[in-house]
Every structure is written in C-alpha cells, then in structure tokens.
Amino acid sequence: QVTLKESGPGILQPSQTLSLTCTFSGFSLSTYGMGVGWIRQPSGKGLEWLANIWWDDDKYYNPSLKNRLTISKDTSNNQAFLKITNVDTADTATYYCARIYGGYLYFDYWGQGVMVTVSS
Amino acid sequence: DIQMTQSPASLSASLGETVTIECRASEDIYNGLAWYQQKPGKSPQLLIYNANSLHTGVPSRFSGSGSGTQYSLKINSLQSEDVASYFCQQYYDYPYTFGAGTKLELK
Numbered sequence: 001q002v003t004l005k006e007s008g009p010g011i012l013q014p015s016q017t018l019s020l021t022c023t024f025s026g027f028s029l030s031t032y033g034m035g036v037g038w039i040r041q042p043s044g045k046g047l048e049w050l051a052n053i054w055w056d057d058d059k060y061y062n063p064s065l066k067n068r069l070t071i072s073k074d075t076s077n078n079q080a081f082l083k084i085t086n087v088d089t090a091d092t093a094t095y096y097c098a099r100i101y102g103g104y105l106y107f108d109y110w111g112q113g114v115m116v117t118v119s120s
Numbered sequence: 121d122i123q124m125t126q127s128p129a130s131l132s133a134s135l136g137e138t139v140t141i142e143c144r145a146s147e148d149i150y151n152g153l154a155w156y157q158q159k160p161g162k163s164p165q166l167l168i169y170n171a172n173s174l175h176t177g178v179p180s181r182f183s184g185s186g187s188g189t190q191y192s193l194k195i196n197s198l199q200s201e202d203v204a205s206y207f208c209q210q211y212y213d214y215p216y217t218f219g220a221g222t223k224l225e226l227k
Contacts, residue, residue, distance in 0.1 A: 037216075046207065046218055046219075046220045046221050047164065047207055047209070047218040047221075048218070049209075049215055049216035049217065049218070052216075060214050060215075061215075062215045062216075063215060064121075064215070096163055096164070104169065104170075105152065105211035105212075105216075106154040106166065106169045106170075106209065106211050107154070107156075107164075107166065107209075108166050108169070108175065109166075110163040110164055110165065110166075111163060112162075112163055113163050
C-alpha cells in the first residue's frame with residue numbers, strides 16, 4: 001500500500017525559508033524509475049507543479065520560482081524534502097507530495113497535503 | 121511552457137447524465153496527459169493517464185480520449201460521489217502544467 005504524508009511548519013513569516021518533508025511508504029526512491037514530486041494549491045485555486053526528484057537523484061524545478069526551490073531525498077528513511085527560500089504571502093497554499101511510478105511521468109498517489117500560511 | 125486550457129470552468133448535471141470536460145494544450149503533448157479528481161478538502165486522485173488509460177480502481181464510467189492538443193474526460197451515468205473538481209495535467213514536457221479545473225455539481 002502506497003502512502004505519502006507531508007509535514008511542515010504551518011505558519012511562517014515573509015522572507016523565511018519554508019522546509020517541507022514528505023514521508024512515504026510502500027515504495028522506495030532507490031528503485032529504478034521512481035520519483036516524487038511537489039505540487040501546491042492556494043485555497044480555492046488551481047494546482048502548480050513545483051519540483052520532481054528521481055531515483056537517480058535527477059531533479060527538475062519549475063522555472064517560475066526561479067532559484068528559490070531545492071528538492072532532496074533521504075532514501076534510507078523514505079523521505080523527500082522541499083525548501084523554498086524567501087517566502088512571501090503568495091506562497092500561502094496547501095503543499096502536496098506525490099509519487100511518480102516506474103518511469104511514467106504522472107502522479108499516481110498523493111499525500112493528504114499540508115497547509116502553509118505566510119503571514120507577518 | 122505548455123498552456124492547458126480547460127473547459128468548462130463549472131458544470132451542473134443531473135444524476136445518470138453523461139458529462140464531458142475538455143482540455144486543450146498549446147502544443148502537441150503526444151498523449152502525455154492525466155486527469156485528476158479532487159473532492160472538497162481532499163487531495164487530487166488520479167483517474168486517467170496517458171490520455172486514455174484508466175488508473176487502478178477507478179470506475180469504468182470514467183474514460184479519457186483525445187490526441188495532439190485536444191483531450192477530453194467523459195463521465196457516464198453521473199453518480200453523486202462524482203461531485204468534485206477535475207483537473208487535467210500535461211507531463212509531456214517540463215514544467216508540468218495543469219488546467220484551471222472544472223467544478224462539477226449536481227443539478
């Protein structure tokens with residue numbers, strides 16, 4: 001059974017760095033073709049893809065967030081991470097992590113999401 | 121970036137009706153398209169991948185079709201549990217992009 005669960009700070013102030021953790025089970029990020037992605041959704045709005053990390057440590061980022069994103073993984077502990085630097089109120093959203101399976105490129109299982117609010 | 125234009129933005133339909141949601145890509149995405157269902161307060165769930173393949177456990181009343189730049193999601197015999205928002209997503213090229221969503225309600 002594949003499960004993913006996001007965790008984060010809940011609330012942070014503008015200009016701080018947002019650190020998110022995705023803890024998963026039912027698959028390994030050391031398995032050929034596996035990947036994890038991060039996607040966010042402001043309340044009542046659409047979905048925005050942020051970044052992917054692959055089993056071979058290949059990484060892809062959404063250029064709209066320029067150089068603010070860093071994705072990483074801890075294979076031994078079944079975790080993936082996302083950092084967003086210099087946050088502002090526009091980064092307020094629910095953040096999801098999701099699995100990308102076996103070389104396919106779509107998200108087949110999603111976590112429940114974690115709400116993050118940026119406010120002074 | 122590939123732009124995904126989804127229509128309609130909202131849709132009201134009766135139980136048992138057939139509904140269709142469209143997604144148009146700004147360039148050919150070679151069937152690299154997924155459809156997701158998101159119920160209120162929940163995370164998105166995969167329905168369709170590769171434009172027309174049904175994800176494991178998804179009811180057969182859901183189907184996807186299309187090619188090139190035009191894709192559609194059809195729901196046959198609408199059920200009450202199908203009330204949700206639906207999103208398309210292209211994964212043919214980075215950055216992945218989503219349609220703006222279709223909110224489906226019961227009439």
